[in-house]
Amino acid sequence: MRPQLTAIEQQKKLIRQQTRQLRTQIDQQSAAIAARNLCINIQALTSYQSAKAIACFLSFDGEINTAPTIDALLEDKGRCFLPKLKPSKPNRLWFMPYDGQTRLSVNRFGIPEVDKPVNLAIRVSSLDILLMPLVAFDTKGNRLGMGGGFYDATLAHLLSPEFADKRPLCIGIAYDEQRVSAIPAQEWDYPLDGVVTPTKFYQF
Numbered sequence: 340m341r342p343q344l345t346a347i348e349q350q351k352k353l354i355r356q357q358t359r360q361l362r363t364q365i366d367q368q369s370a371a372i373a374a375r376n377l378c379i380n381i382q383a384l385t386s387y388q389s390a391k392a393i394a395c396f397l398s399f400d401g402e403i404n405t406a407p408t409i410d411a412l413l414e415d416k417g418r419c420f421l422p423k424l425k426p427s428k429p430n431r432l433w434f435m436p437y438d439g440q441t442r443l444s445v446n447r448f449g450i451p452e453v454d455k456p457v458n459l460a461i462r463v464s465s466l467d468i469l470l471m472p473l474v475a476f477d478t479k480g481n482r483l484g485m486g487g488g489f490y491d492a493t494l495a496h497l498l499s500p501e502f503a504d505k506r507p508l509c510i511g512i513a514y515d516e517q518r519v520s521a522i523p524a525q526e527w528d529y530p531l532d533g534v535v536t537p538t539k540f541y542q543f
């Protein structure tokens with residue numbers, strides 16, 4: 340039997356379907372321009388200048404292309420960190436160092452990830468900036484992801500007061516078209532500090 344979805348889960352599912360569909364309709368030329376402008380806007384963040392450890396992700400499923408941003412990170416900071424699925428815990432991520440040469444292999448979702456021992460992973464509390472994928476965002480700092488709960492589960496412990504001064508700046512990155520009027524928040528949803536798009540920096 341299929342599990343019953345709550346009203347919030349149904350709303351999330353609908354927004355997810357609509358925005359995933361929307362972002363696949365962006366033509367190649369606009370997408371390339373958007374990806375370059377996104378990178379410029381990330382480099383313009385005040386926090387970017389002083390940040391040493393920045394995590395990003397490799398795009399899939401019509402996400403805005405992070406390749407120019409990752410190139411900039413390698414140029415400016417020498418490396419970045421990329422998510423890797425934790426095999427033992429179903430919805431947790433490791434953040435692995437990547438220097439442009441690091442060997443990658445494809446995970447169960449078809450997303451390339453760093454093919455290295457996970458003892459090289461950085462703690463999320465040691466990241467200065469976490470650039471997060473998202474399917475949709477609203478201007479209150481709510482983020483809707485792919486539905487796996489990976490980022491929420493990986494960041495959950497940072498909500499406890501002992502991590503108050505150790506939280507990375509969590510910045511969603513997206514096309515402008517991924518902004519929606521409101522995303523219903525659930526208690527485990529980790530709030531965004533901001534969203535960078537090709538045209539704007541939303542600060543929450």
Ligand SMILES: Nc1nc2c(c(=O)[nH]1)N(C=O)[C@@H](CNc1ccc(C(=O)N[C@@H](CCC(=O)O)C(=O)O)cc1)CN2
Pocket residue numbers: 396397398399402422432448450472473484485486487488489490
């Ligand atoms: N580029 C990128 N990397 C990322 C994420 C992301 O959102 N973007 N993630 C952020 O969390 C994690 C992967 N999360 C994912 C969650 C669901 C699906 C997915 O395709 N789900 C299928 C149905 C389920 C299945 O096939 O098992 C689908 O929705 O069609 C893919 C990745 C880690 N890496």
Ligand SMILES: Nc1ncnc2c1ncn2[C@@H]1O[C@H](COP(=O)(O)OP(=O)(O)OP(=O)(O)O)[C@@H](O)[C@H]1O
Pocket residue numbers: 351430482483484485486487488489490491492493495525527528
């Ligand atoms: N802290 C957590 N610990 C364990 N499970 C969690 C945690 N946070 C969220 N989850 C689970 O993850 C599932 C998906 O959550 P949600 O729909 O908010 O994911 P999402 O933010 O869209 O996905 P993602 O972060 O992977 O992009 C929920 O069913 C929830 O039970």
